[in-house]
Amino acid sequence: MKSVIQQSSRIIVKVGSSLVTNEGRGLDHSAIARWAAQIAALRALGKEVVLVSSGAIAEGMLRLQFGARPTDIHELQACAAVGQMGLAQIYETSFRAHDIGTAQVLLTHADLADRERYLNARSTLTTLLRLGVVPIINENDTVVTDEIKFGDNDTLGALVANLIEADALVILTDQRGLYSSDPRKDPNAFLIKEAQAGDESLEAMAGGAGSSIGRGGMLTKVLAAKRAARSGAHTVIAWGREEEVLVRLACGEAIGTQLTAPTARLTARRQWMIDHLHTSGEVVLDAGAVQKLTQEGKSLLPIGVIAVHGQFRRGEVITCVDENGRAVARGLTNYTGSEVRRIMRHASSEIEAILGYVEGPELIHRDNLVLL
Numbered sequence: 001m002k003s004v005i006q007q008s009s010r011i012i013v014k015v016g017s018s019l020v021t022n023e024g025r026g027l028d029h030s031a032i033a034r035w036a037a038q039i040a041a042l043r044a045l046g047k048e049v050v051l052v053s054s055g056a057i058a059e060g061m062l063r064l065q066f067g068a069r070p071t072d073i074h075e076l077q078a079c080a081a082v083g084q085m086g087l088a089q090i091y092e093t094s095f096r097a098h099d100i101g102t103a104q105v106l107l108t109h110a111d112l113a114d115r116e117r118y119l120n121a122r123s124t125l126t127t128l129l130r131l132g133v134v135p136i137i138n139e140n141d142t143v144v145t146d147e148i149k150f151g152d153n154d155t156l157g158a159l160v161a162n163l164i165e166a167d168a169l170v171i172l173t174d175q176r177g178l179y180s181s182d183p184r185k186d187p188n189a190f191l192i193k194e195a196q197a198g199d200e201s202l203e204a205m206a207g208g209a210g211s212s213i214g215r216g217g218m219l220t221k222v223l224a225a226k227r228a229a230r231s232g233a234h235t236v237i238a239w240g241r242e243e244e245v246l247v248r249l250a251c252g253e254a255i256g257t258q259l260t261a262p263t264a265r266l267t268a269r270r271q272w273m274i275d276h277l278h279t280s281g282e283v284v285l286d287a288g289a290v291q292k293l294t295q296e297g298k299s300l301l302p303i304g305v306i307a308v309h310g311q312f313r314r315g316e317v318i319t320c321v322d323e324n325g326r327a328v329a330r331g332l333t334n335y336t337g338s339e340v341r342r343i344m345r346h347a348s349s350e351i352e353a354i355l356g357y358v359e360g361p362e363l364i365h366r367d368n369l370v371l372l
């Protein structure tokens with residue numbers, strides 16, 4: 001069996017709390033330096049990498065001299081805010097040694113459920129990747145309390161994989177992968193080398209919560225794999241301290257547990273857009289724009305729009321119809337309904353003069369568009 005990481009060009013790597021903080025003993029500088037070196041090597045192979053890193057609370061607890069994990073939610077939030085400074089510092093220093101810049105991105109699940117914020121987060125992350133920067137993502141623990149209770153960055157990793165249509169999610173943890181049962185409790189537990197993401201028998205194996213430092217345990221990892229698979233991303237769960245783990249995966253070596261996505265990446269995304277049966281708005285295209293979209297695979301520009309129906313926000317799925325009202329495409333709009341009413345029939349170069357800002361020259365970028 002070959003690792004799916006070899007063929008993956010956009011990869012989310014998630015490192016868990018227990019790993020980053022050396023089981024709560026403080027940020028493990030040498031381990032972080034080794035992951036940075038491996039990610040630099042992956043980039044030299046032409047892969048794009050986004051890092052989702054936990055560890056803020058554990059590091060903050062140490063810096064604020066809490067002996068045990070506080071039970072007061074606001075103290076936990078304070079720990080996260082303090083510890084995040086340490087995470088940002090160490091990642092920036094470690095990647096700088098390889099001439100790679102980093103960016104701090106703090107997100108909540110609610111940000112990704114909101115269509116406008118979703119599109120903004122997506123554009124920021126893809127822009128950072130285009131600029132050659134490694135985004136370092138964590139939960140924005142200051143503004144949420146639910147997520148901090150469960151402390152689960154596995155789900156965040158999967159949401160980010162969906163957001164930027166990653167090919168794979170690599171979850172690095174303190175075990176060599178998913179075992180048939182918790183290896184801390186069952187000496188006969190054996191490693192599951194490969195399975196299909198979403199296979200329900202995996203959930204039973206994964207049991208409950210994990211270590212005292214990490215919170216989610218294996219169950220959140222198995223569920224993250226199921227979620228990542230919805231946009232066609234494969235998941236690998238592996239031990240973060242395995243020698244050169246990321247580089248070896250990228251060279252095709254099968255390490256840890258590989259949970260493959262049953263649907264292909266493009267199909268999953270296409271299906272997701274097609275599933276939006278009730279879109280909140282509609283734009284009517286002239287014959288030239290229909291031709292550009294359907295025959296030439298181009299983006300939709302405002303100049304090709306002759307009418308707008310309904311109200312919609314930036315980031316929502318809208319339907320494109322031809323002059324006879326026949327639906328030809330669906331996609332994520334860069335502009336609101338009222339903005340489109342102002343910029344339709346205009347060249348993209350005029351958007352700034354009309355609105356005072358530009359979200360992009362396209363009304364719907366071809367990557368966010370599906371033909372019907």
Ligand SMILES: Nc1ncnc2c1ncn2[C@@H]1O[C@H](COP(=O)(O)OP(=O)(O)O)[C@@H](O)[C@H]1O
Nearest residue numbers: 016017018173179181182210211214216217218
């Ligand atoms: N079937 C299983 N296979 C492997 N580990 C399991 C399993 N079930 C429960 N676990 C526990 O999950 C822990 C990893 O989860 P967690 O501590 O949340 O890590 P992280 O901080 O990396 O997210 C392991 O240390 C292990 O005790």
Ligand SMILES: N[C@@H](CCC(=O)OP(=O)(O)O)C(=O)O
Nearest residue numbers: 016017054055056057153215
């Ligand atoms: N966002 C928090 C908690 C995240 C967390 O513990 O997640 P996980 O590594 O999945 O167990 C932090 O950085 O400490």
